[in-house]
Amino acid sequence: MAxxxxxxxxxxxxxxxxxxxxxxxxxxxxxxxxxxxxxQAFEGLRMTGRKVRAPEKTxxxxxxxxxxxxxxxxxxxxTEDSRIQVAALDKNAKxxxxxxxPVTDVRQGIVHIVGPEQGWTLPGMTVVCGDSHTATxxxxxxxxxxxxxxxxxxxxxxxxxxxxKGKNMKVEITGSLRPGVTxxxxxxxxxGATGTAGGTGYVIEYCGQAIRELSMEGRMTVxxxxxxxxxxxxxxxxxxxxxxxxxGRPHAPKGAKWEAxxxxxxxxxxxxxxxxxxxxxxRGEDIAPVVTWGTSPExxxxxxxxxxxxxxxxxxxxxxxxxxxxxxxxxxxxxLTDIAIDTVFxxxxxxxxxxxxxxxxxxxxxxxxxxxxxxxxxxSGLVRxxxxxxxxxxxxxxxxxxxxxxxxxxCLAMNPDQLQPGERCxxxxxxxxxxxxxxxxxxxxxxxxxxxxxxxxxxxxxVRELMGETV
Amino acid sequence: xxxxxxxxxxxxPMPLVNIDTDMIIPKQFLKTIQRSGLGKNLxxxxxxxxxxxxxxxxxxxxPAYRKSQILVAGDNFGCGSSREHAPWALLDFGxxxxxxxxxxxxxxNNCFKNGILPVVLPQDAVxxxxxxxxxxxxxxxxxxxxxxxxxxxxxxxxxxxxxxxxKHCLMNGLDDIGLTLEKASAIDSYEARNATLRPWx
Numbered sequence: 069m070a071x072x073x074x075x076x077x078x079x080x081x082x083x084x085x086x087x088x089x090x091x092x093x094x095x096x097x098x099x100x101x102x103x104x105x106x107x108q109a110f111e112g113l114r115m116t117g118r119k120v121r122a123p124e125k126t127x128x129x130x131x132x133x134x135x136x137x138x139x140x141x142x143x144x145x146x147t148e149d150s151r152i153q154v155a156a157l158d159k160n161a162k163x164x165x166x167x168x169x170p171v172t173d174v175r176q177g178i179v180h181i182v183g184p185e186q187g188w189t190l191p192g193m194t195v196v197c198g199d200s201h202t203a204t205x206x207x208x209x210x211x212x213x214x215x216x217x218x219x220x221x222x223x224x225x226x227x228x229x230x231x232x233k234g235k236n237m238k239v240e241i242t243g244s245l246r247p248g249v250t251x252x253x254x255x256x257x258x259x260g261a262t263g264t265a266g267g268t269g270y271v272i273e274y275c276g277q278a279i280r281e282l283s284m285e286g287r288m289t290v291x292x293x294x295x296x297x298x299x300x301x302x303x304x305x306x307x308x309x310x311x312x313x314x315x316g317r318p319h320a321p322k323g324a325k326w327e328a329x330x331x332x333x334x335x336x337x338x339x340x341x342x343x344x345x346x347x348x349x350x351r352g353e354d355i356a357p358v359v360t361w362g363t364s365p366e367x368x369x370x371x372x373x374x375x376x377x378x379x380x381x382x383x384x385x386x387x388x389x390x391x392x393x394x395x396x397x398x399x400x401x402x403x404l405t406d407i408a409i410d411t412v413f414x415x416x417x418x419x420x421x422x423x424x425x426x427x428x429x430x431x432x433x434x435x436x437x438x439x440x441x442x443x444x445x446x447x448s449g450l451v452r453x454x455x456x457x458x459x460x461x462x463x464x465x466x467x468x469x470x471x472x473x474x475x476x477x478x479c480l481a482m483n484p485d486q487l488q489p490g491e492r493c494x495x496x497x498x499x500x501x502x503x504x505x506x507x508x509x510x511x512x513x514x515x516x517x518x519x520x521x522x523x524x525x526x527x528x529x530x531v532r533e534l535m536g537e538t539v
Numbered sequence: 540x541x542x543x544x545x546x547x548x549x550x551x552p553m554p555l556v557n558i559d560t561d562m563i564i565p566k567q568f569l570k571t572i573q574r575s576g577l578g579k580n581l582x583x584x585x586x587x588x589x590x591x592x593x594x595x596x597x598x599x600x601x602p603a604y605r606k607s608q609i610l611v612a613g614d615n616f617g618c619g620s621s622r623e624h625a626p627w628a629l630l631d632f633g634x635x636x637x638x639x640x641x642x643x644x645x646x647x648n649n650c651f652k653n654g655i656l657p658v659v660l661p662q663d664a665v666x667x668x669x670x671x672x673x674x675x676x677x678x679x680x681x682x683x684x685x686x687x688x689x690x691x692x693x694x695x696x697x698x699x700x701x702x703x704x705x706k707h708c709l710m711n712g713l714d715d716i717g718l719t720l721e722k723a724s725a726i727d728s729y730e731a732r733n734a735t736l737r738p739w740x
Binding site: 081084085087089091093095097104105107108111116118121132133147149150152153156190192193198199200202213214215216217218219221222225226227228230232264265268269295298300320321325326328329332364366383384385387388391480481482489499501502503504507508 | 554555556557559561562565566567569570571572573574584589613614615618619620621622623626641642643644645648649652653702703704715716718719720722723725726729730733737738739740
């Protein structure tokens with residue numbers, strides 16, 4: 069057999085049927101569901117009298133709408149339409165008999181944090197969800213991507229998806245990261261280099277020493293933003309760190325099944341000489357702590373840089389950059405570290421895991437915030453509990469942060485956590501689109517450590533200076 | 540799903556690159572549990588002021604473009620989230636075709652599930668159609684899915700590529716789930732095989 073990539077191998081093992089024109093029916097191992105993109109799909113099943121084919125492989129959790137304030141058990145904390153959407157998921161989960169973590173369950177959280185945490189996400193699987201950040205699960209060497217609501221209904225009814233195979237792209241990060249540089253800086257730097265459409269039509273495999281050296285949490289951060297680079301899915305080959313992370317989780321295999329799984333998982337790597345249609349290589353040593361300046365995730369610069377002039381771009385990007393600067397209220401030539409911040413948001417499926425909270429707390433310990441508002445929204449109830457146990461919660465509270473319950477929160481501001489027009493936020497989330505965190509809100513994306521640094525100084529800050537590192 | 544065969548209509552020019560799904564339909568409108576009714580909120584934050592008044596110079600608020608059925612858009616249209624509310628909003632407004640040099644994958648797929656044809660053309664063709672669209676009601680663009688062509692008001696015709704299966708489904712308004720369930724026995728045997736090969740999954 070010709071050498072295959074990791075993507076090729078997972079794909080081959082999930083083809084149920086292949087038509088002459090290459091259109092495939094792909095089997096789906098895990099289907100994650102949340103309240104926003106599923107109600108119309110369940111309604112479709114009801115209207116056609118169809119069932120969920122594999123309820124045991126379907127896992128639902130409300131995350132987008134749910135308030136993150138401590139009083140959220142009080143229904144009045146939600147708007148009427150949000151309440152209806154969450155209630156619809158409660159009912160659909162019950163009616164169709166799927167696995168469910170309701171708002172009141174300590175295991176509730178952002179769907180992409182709950183899946184791995186509970187051991188639903190395993191290497192070599194196909195994982196889908198009506199959410200573009202499903203790419204997160206690729207960190208386990210599973211083929212994971214977002215789908216639309218029609219496809220959600222298709223997977224519920226058939227446990228398959230109609231797909232054509234994408235192309236293979238390799239993103240290699242060589243060497244090691246320098247101090248103060250994190251997984252978020254890797255993934256933003258890759259998007260900065262390739263653009264938001266650089267990965268369109270591809271599945272990315274991230275590899276290289278710097279990727280190997282990342283924890284599972286860091287790898288999830290990297291894969292999470294594959295979609296921001298246009299790729300539906302990002303993958304990292306599983307290794308001992310992956311197996312260690314998975315072992316003992318509630319839905320991970322046990323005993324003889326574990327041994328069989330492990331033997332299979334160890335075959336999940338790209339063969340020597342396998343073909344990639346596109347290759348991008350970045351030296352880990354060259355990556356600096358970065359922030360975004362504009363309204364597209366490709367608008368990435370090292371924190372030591374200045375706001376660019378629109379004329380420095382070409383084609384349609386010139387007009388787009390003008391529009392971005394106007395929206396963001398920035399002037400070309402302005403130093404990034406001179407940009408004052410009102411709000412700090414630490415959380416989201418990109419950076420709401422325990423390691424992210426540790427990184428932010430390490431910067432914040434013994435310090436006070438110099439911004440109007442700062443909040444930490446753990447990615448799940450279990451992350452929250454662990455952070456409390458480790459004393460991180462107290463560090464955040466002492467610094468002046470709000471210590472919230474789990475949910476998507478201000479990443480997309482579907483719940484009450486929103487920016488006001490003109491407010492500027494240092495955010496650890498994944499999108500800086502116009503209006504993303506609230507109409508007129510201005511978002512700068514960065515790592516948790518960088519967001520913590522901005523919280524202390526009140527402006528965008530090079531975290532390395534607070535760490536005593538020479539730049 | 541409505542069939543798509545041919546369409547002749549007014550095209551609105553939206554040359555901005557990277558028009559994302561948050562622009563197409565902001566998140567506050569994702570709280571619906573229905574597919575319909577989103578047209579009035581299409582491009583909401585570009586189209587209305589905070590207090591709900593129309594922004595006169597936004598393209599779809601201009602008299603010539605209020606009944607647009609086609610968008611001619613900048614690169615990478617539909618990037619961002621997987622929300623199918625984006626094509627639902629376009630469709631509810633009356634848009635049946637979007638023309639660009641490139642689309643984000645998930646959005647592109649979602650269009651086909653809703654009777655909307657996304658057409659990919661090279662830059663020079665999109666530039667020509669963009670100029671044509673700027674003529675407003677005086678320039679109607681024709682999209683022929685069967686022939687896989689887009690014809691500008693000056694008669695200039697551009698051929699486009701589309702996946703044969705997607706074309707077939709769109710032309711006939713076919714329900715994917717129904718087609719897949721015809722292969723139920725293949726799914727059964729895959730599951731049986733998988734139970735032995737990968738019992739943990």
